[in-house]
Amino acid sequence: MTTLSNDCRTSLYRIIWESGEGSVQAFALESRRETARRFFQAAIALIAGRPADDLELCNLYSFRDLVDNGVSEDEELRVFEIGSRGELVTAWVNKPLFLTTDPTLVGKWAELQVQLAAQAAQDVIRRVGGGR
Incomplete structure (x- = not known):
């Protein structure tokens, strides 16, 4: 199981970039x-090939903001939450842009992706098994 570095815990920020192809969640250490x-x-202006003033960037949150506002049992996974209802995560980061070498x-x-894939497989097995 991966544990986030001390750098992530003290310097991680996430912002949402509303691109032409949907929301992109960008991460960096600053x-x-x-x-x-x-x-x-x-960085995103360079990637997009557009002036920074033309970008739609919103929801800049620090690691602490994300942990404090998240609901996941694993506090470190909260940096990847983008939607929740009560104690249930309803949406996870699906288009990450990692602007860090951490x-x-x-x-x-990657661990989250494995967990989500396993959960999806269990849901399919449950539906197929319940149809008998």
């Missing part, structure tokens, strides 16, 4: 919120 905002604007963040996201 020392301060305003520095993170400027970094996301510059391997623990990618590892944690």
Whole structure:
């Protein structure tokens, strides 16, 4: 099981980029919120090939914000939550853009993908088995 690095716990930020193909959740490590905002604007403008002023960026959250507002039992998975109802996560990051070389963040996201795939497989097995 992957544990997020101390760098992630102290410096991780996530922003939502509303691109032409839907929402993209971008992650980066920065020392301060305003520095993170400027970094996301510059990096995503370069990726999109558009001026930063033309980008639709919203919901800049720090690691602490994401943990405090999330509901997952595993607090570190809360950085990947994008929707919940009560204590149930209704949506997870599905288009991540990792603008960091921290391997623990990618590892944690990969673990989440394995869990979601296993859950989907169990749901299919349950539906097929229940139809007998």
